[in-house]
Amino acid sequence: MSNSENLEPESSRGRPSEVLALNDPAAAIVKRCQTTSGSDFAEAYHELFVLFQDRVFTVCFRVTGNRDDALDASQEAMVAILRRIQGFEFRSKFSSWVYRIAVNAAIDIRRRRMDAPRGGVRTLLGADPEEDVAERSDARYQPEPSAELVRTESREAVREALARINPKFSALLVLRYIEGLSYEEIAEVQECNLGTVKSRMHRAHSALRTFLEGVGAQDI
Amino acid sequence: MTDFHELDNLPPGVLEELRSLGGEVAPPELWDRLSLNALGQAEAPGELWERVRPSVESPAPPIRRPFAFSASQIIASAAAVILFVGVLFFASERTTSSQPLTADVHSSDLREVYRARVFAVEVAPESLSGVGRHLAGLMGASGLPEETG
Incomplete structure (x- = not known):
């Protein structure tokens, strides 16, 4: 849709x-x-x-x-x-x-x-943000860091993470941490209740952490 | 407002890096593209636009082209030319037809042709009158019958 x-x-x-x-x-x-x-x-x-x-x-x-x-x-x-x-x-x-x-x-x-992604790296962590990534096996969803992705600069790693994880998770993180919206405002943007925002944000955090671990930037 | 900060359980370093990614400035090209595609008008770059704005916004006097004629003027002029040419044609025709002989005499070639025709005419002596026969005799004609009575 x-x-x-x-x-x-x-x-x-x-x-x-x-x-x-x-x-x-x-x-x-x-x-x-x-x-x-x-x-x-x-x-x-x-x-x-x-x-x-x-x-x-x-x-x-x-x-x-x-x-x-x-x-x-x-x-x-x-x-x-x-x-x-x-x-x-x-x-x-x-x-x-x-x-x-x-x-x-x-x-x-x-x-x-996504049909012609730059660098050939597919969007990570699944296409459906409603799926619970916490239940997925680490072997299947572990990012495959290329030499390009393996960076020590933390800001670059976070920027890459936003561009590679599921875009709905990216949007949540951008609205919350870059634009500084409250959870209530995010609920208004996404036309959902606070509980849904809380659940989606939890999955977004997990996706971000998993990506950063995959590129060796988990210790930021 | 409900406090949900306990949900923001990312490492402090990650939070700091996320917050540092804000503050992007939209490029001027965005408005150019928007005005071109959505508002249906394209604006020139600021400096160029300021240079041409006075001439674009001030009402210019109407420009008179040197050979600009209206349709009625063109039709009237064409009719006058046709009439003039027609008058000239008929006038020359009348002049020529009223003096055909004079015109031909002035041509030396035609004069020789007419003269040859005249001397080439043969007439029977009996058809000439007495005066004619006498003139023909004076001009050297031979074989003229003797006048009787």
Whole structure:
């Protein structure tokens, strides 16, 4: 299933959209986008773009692992925001909606590139993040570090890990540790409850640790 | 907000490295691509755009081309030329047909042709009048019958 199917306006969580709109720093610009057209709309959208471009690009860059794919994913995300902003109803923070679109765009790009992966290394630790990696045998899922992957620089190892583990796990780690979102905000981005976030984060941590052990960087 | 920090049980070094990967800056190319593909307009690079902006945004006076004519002007001019050529044609025809002999006489070749035709005409002596026979005799004609009575 394509992640683009998850881009519909956010589901209601029972919170008054007016209150969320008042507390959302992007609300004024978003409403300008929704109530203007032509050059006024382009100007308002550009302000919105400036506000979110770095966050969107960072998420896409860390999930895809390279700048070219990050640029493609960021472009797709910004186009999706442009086309769907009229349907945004402030049932969540606007930034959560933007993060959701960016994460989905980056994951889509990663999956499209998996047919021709750079360096021939397949995405590690399985394709389905819902599977419990803790129950898998170490022999089967042990990464096969190439000379390229065996690096002593810890930052490079972590960067590689984000680009190689399951992209949904990468997205979780990026949102939590790079973008600094709370678990509640991640739940809002992923449209799930806190328990699900907790479970997925546990698996993401396991995947990251397993990768780092495989490349000899477990002692960071 | 619920505190879930106990879940962040990664080694401190890994957490530190993860947090250091933030702060990427989107390249300017992103907006260029977006404006080109989604907004349907491409903007020139800033410096180049600033150089051409005055000429693009200021209304330029209409340019008058030196040989720009309207369709009605072209049709009227063509009709006048046709009429003039027609008048010239008929005038020359009338001049030529009104003086055909004069025109031919002025040609020395034609004059010789006419002269040859004249001297080549043979007439029976009996068909000439008395005056004619007398003139023909003066010009050296022979075989003329003697005048009777």
